[in-house]
Amino acid sequence: xxxxxxxxxxxxxxxxxxxLGRRRNRRTVGRRDGVGCEVEGRWLLDFCGNxxxxxxxxxxxxxxxQDSAARHGAGGxxxxxxxxxxxxxxxxxxxxxxxxxxxxxxxxxxxxxxxxAVVQAxxxxxxxxxxxxxxxxxxxxxxxxxxxRLRRYPHADAEGAIRQLRAHPEGAAMIAxxxxxxxxxxxxxxxxxxxxxxxxxxxLYVDDAHGVGVLGPxxxxxxxxxxxxxxxxxxxxxxxxxxxxxxxxxxxGDAAFVRHLAETARPYIYTTAMPAAQAAxxxxxxxxxxxxxWRRDKLQESIAHFRAGAQRRGLPLLPSETPIxxxxxxxxxxxxxxARALEARGFWVAAIRPPTVPEGTARLRITLGAGHDRLQIxxxxxxxxxxxxxLQAQPATAPA
Ligand SMILES: *Cc1c(COP(=O)(O)O)cnc(C)c1O
Numbered sequence: 001x002x003x004x005x006x007x008x009x010x011x012x013x014x015x016x017x018x019x020l021g022r023r024r025n026r027r028t029v030g031r032r033d034g035v036g037c038e039v040e041g042r043w044l045l046d047f048c049g050n051x052x053x054x055x056x057x058x059x060x061x062x063x064x065x066q067d068s069a070a071r072h073g074a075g076g077x078x079x080x081x082x083x084x085x086x087x088x089x090x091x092x093x094x095x096x097x098x099x100x101x102x103x104x105x106x107x108x109x110x111x112x113x114x115x116x117a118v119v120q121a122x123x124x125x126x127x128x129x130x131x132x133x134x135x136x137x138x139x140x141x142x143x144x145x146x147x148x149r150l151r152r153y154p155h156a157d158a159e160g161a162i163r164q165l166r167a168h169p170e171g172a173a174m175i176a177x178x179x180x181x182x183x184x185x186x187x188x189x190x191x192x193x194x195x196x197x198x199x200x201x202x203x204l205y206v207d208d209a210h211g212v213g214v215l216g217p218x219x220x221x222x223x224x225x226x227x228x229x230x231x232x233x234x235x236x237x238x239x240x241x242x243x244x245x246x247x248x249x250x251x252x253g254d255a256a257f258v259r260h261l262a263e264t265a266r267p268y269i270y271t272t273a274m275p276a277a278q279a280a281x282x283x284x285x286x287x288x289x290x291x292x293x294w295r296r297d298k299l300q301e302s303i304a305h306f307r308a309g310a311q312r313r314g315l316p317l318l319p320s321e322t323p324i325x326x327x328x329x330x331x332x333x334x335x336x337x338x339a340r341a342l343e344a345r346g347f348w349v350a351a352i353r354p355p356t357v358p359e360g361t362a363r364l365r366i367t368l369g370a371g372h373d374r375l376q377i378x379x380x381x382x383x384x385x386x387x388x389x390x391l392q393a394q395p396a397t398a399p400a
Contacts, residue, residue, distance in 0.1 A: 021333040022353055032057065035371040039348065045376055047366050048350040052214050052323045053295045054371035055245025055285045068280035076109075076272040080262070084273030092279045092286070096238065096250050099290050100212075100220050102230045104258035108267075109274050111209050111239035111249035112138040116145055117265035118205060118235060118251055119176065123148040126171040130164045132156065134184060136207055137356075139176050155181075158192035165200040173202035179222030179236070180210035183357050183365060185320030187211075190222060194232040206236040213243025213289045214323060219296055230254055244289055246282040248274045295370040299323060302368045302377055309381040315388070318363070326352070327364040327384065334391055335362035341387035347380055 017023050030038040034057060035046045055061055068088060078084040093105040108114035119142035123129055127148040131139055134155045143150035149168060153160030161175055175197050177188040190206065197204040208221040216225035223233045235253040240246040251261060261268055289295070306325060310317045318326045329335040332353045339351035342364075353362045364384075368377070 021336060035369060035376070037348070042346075044343065044346055044348040045372075045380070046348050047368070047372075047380060048348055049369070050210070050242040050367060051245045051371070052210075052243040052299060052367070052369050053219075053245065053289055053292075054369055055243070055288065058245065058285065058288060060288060061245060061281050061285045064284035065277050065281035069275075069277035072276040074275060074277065076275045078273065079269060079271060080273045081269055086273070086276040086279065088276040088279035088283070089273065092283045093250065095283060095286060096252060099218065099286060100236070100238065100252050101224070102236075102252045103255040105238075105250045105252040106258045106262055106268070107274055107279060108249045108251065109271060110247070111207070111237055111241065112141075113267045113271065114237055114239075114249040114251050115139050115142045115207060117261055117267040118237070119143055119146045119148070119174065120267060121261050121265035122146075122203070122257075123172060123174055128165070128168040128171060128173045130161050130168075130173065130175050130202070132161075132177045132181075132188065134181050135176060135178055136182055136209070139178075139207060143176075155184075156186070156189050158189050158196050161193060162196045162200065165196065165202055173200060174205055175202050176205045176207065178210070179206045179208035180215070180322050180324065182210055182324070183352055183363070184318055184326060185210075185322045185324030186318070187222060187225075187322070190226040190228055190233070194226075194228055197232070203235070204233050206233050208236050209239040209242055209249075210322065210324060212238040214296065214299065218290050218293075219243070240282045240285070244282055244285040246285050247278055248282060298370045299368065302370075302372055302374075305374060306366075306368060306377050306381070309378065310384070313381060313385050315381075315384055323368045325366045325368060327366060329362050329364060330360055332362045335364060337391055338364055338384075338387045341390050342380075342383050345383040345386065347383050349380075 027039050036043055037046050076084050089107050093107055096105040115138040119129055123146045125147050128151060129143040129148050130151050132155055133152045151164040153164050165173055175193055179188055194204055206223055211222035213219045215222055223236050230253050235251055235257050237249060238252055239249040316328045318328055329338060335351040339349055342349050350365050352365045
């Protein structure tokens with residue numbers, strides 16, 4: 001017998017990650033106060049979270065959570081199809097559908113799971129799922145779980161998508177794309193993809209985790225911003241953990257598709273429902289996000305201010321008009337060293353390295369939110385400038 005010991009394998013893999021400067025470790029947040037957070041005893045300004053509209057600690061959102069938990073408890077009790085489906089989920093689904101101008105919505109415990117559900121419930125052996133090269137990991141995993149073919153096209157290349165679909169004329173087809181790319185901040189060419197989908201009889205599915213709440217009229221997201229609707233995009237994903245400052249997700253769109261997911265998607269059926277209190281908090285956040293345009297306006301001003309400042313300083317930002325503002329570094333260790341230098345100056349920015357991003361494109365993923373003010377952004381720009389100077393003075397060669 002030639003059995004591999006798993007202990008040996010994971011040790012070897014850890015050493016390899018170490019050698020490449022790709023160890024990953026968690027940091028522990030003790031307290032949060034808006035964009036400030038205490039991390040292992042020090043206060044840092046958070047420029048890496050996804051609370052784009054400043055909702056996570058909004059008193060109305062926290063109030064809704066507490067009030068609902070007091071009446072309905074902290075747990076989810078059971079799956080939706082047993083006895084976990086609560087009036088709070090119903091209300092959230094109804095208002096979400098109204099906000100996004102679609103017929104129906106279905107709440108999930110997380111966006112990751114929702115993506116698994118969509119592809120698994122709709123595609124199988126003999127079908128094809130065509131995806132952007134930079135799609136979120138959950139979409140890739142979803143196609144793997146579904147057992148369909150997965151074909152990827154070059155980033156934002158609708159021509160590439162049509163080539164992939166033409167090469168697989170049999171079976172059902174889906175084009176799945178992020179609306180806003182999570183590590184790059186740029187937008188998918190949704191109008192072109194909608195044309196491709198129509199010409200090829202494919203379904204277009206948009207994961208709008210970073211667009212909902214931020215883009216388009218009333219913050220309805222990437223699909224609405226592209227002036228598309230349920231006719232062109234039968235299903236889209238809204239997540240609650242980003243601009244809505246809560247947790248969970250919903251698949252929104254065509255009523256027949258949504259019903260099919262509710263009855264057949266294994267990642268929907270075989271898991272405990274989101275707690276009612278979480279749904280109540282999300283509903284409160286959704287109402288605020290919809291109504292309070294000033295949050296989006298302030299965010300847009302901050303984005304413009306940050307980009308102008310970065311350009312003056314010659315900082316190499318990727319082309320993005322969303323709250324995700326990546327600064328390309330390239331080398332993994334250099335990205336880590338920059339993040340450390342920023343932390344020493346009181347700023348928390350994430351160094352994103354492969355395999356989350358392609359080889360040679362390690363970056364600082366800077367995120368802006370309605371909670372940041374101009375002084376904080378100016379201070380970050382100054383710190384980025386200094387961190388870059390420090391890096392150029394002493395290139396990072398020591399192992400991470
Ligand atoms: C965050 C994210 C998800 C996963 O959503 P969760 O609710 O955090 O599980 C899916 N897709 C994209 C593009 C994301 O950025």
